[in-house]
Structure formats: structure tokens, C-alpha cells
Amino acid sequence: QVQLVESGGGLVQAGGSLRLSCAASARTFSTYNMGWFRQAPGKERELVAAVSWRGTSTYYVDSVKGRFTISRDNAKSTVYLQMNSLKPEDTGVYYCAARPRPWAVVADPSAYNYWGQGTQVTVSS
Secondary structure (H helix, E strand, O other): OOOEEEEOOEEEEOOOOEEEEEEEOOHHHHHEEEEEEEEOOOOOOEEEEEEOOOOOOEEEOHHHOOOEEEEEEOOOOEEEEEEOOOOHHHOEEEEEEEEEOOOOOOOOHHHOOEEOOOEEEEEEO
16 A cells, blocks of 8 residues: 655746655555646646656656656655746646556556545646
8 A cells, every 4th residue: 555645736926836745655665656647627637747666767748848857766755746937737736646567658547556635736827
């Protein structure tokens, strides 16, 4: 069982930055690939970024490439999402999620075993 708790969301003006954190409870955190999803009102949950269990491979959806950076610290059982140059279209609830090895880019939310409760990110224009 893995419990995930996100933090770091908030209200920011366009062009600003936020850093999301997702802390995991399990000692097995280092065996899970991690993803950050977002869900805007009326839209489906979308994979924004993912990182492999070792931290050596990453994925970004095209709309955030060059602006967002995903990273992880397995010693702290935490995954991060640094978001720069934020845009109003980045607004939504951000969730971290875990799926077991091996590494692959999987955008289907049903493939992820564990989810956090979500943190709201609002970008004003």
C-alpha cells in the first residue's frame, strides 16, 4: 500500500512559478514509476509528466515541455513538479500517481495503482 500526499498548489499569476511535492508513505517508493496528472473542470484527467522508478527517464506532454520539470528523491520518498512560466490553461487539480515497474510512458489513469488527494493550481491572467 502506498499513500501519496500532494502539497504546493495555490493561486499564481501568469508567468509565475509553483513547485508541487508528493510525499509517499511506503518504503517501496523507489520501485514505483511516478506521474503527475492534472484535471481541468469538464475535462479528462491528463498525464502531464512522469519519471521512472530510478529517475533516469522522464516524459512530458507537449504543452508543458520546456516549462515543467519532474524529479524525485527516493531517499525522501518524494516526487516534485517544478512549474515555471505558468499559463491560465495550466489551471486544474494536480494529482500524483504511482504505478509499478517496468518503465513505460502510460497516460491511462487506470494503469496507476495509487493516487494522492490532489492539489489545486490556479493561474490567473
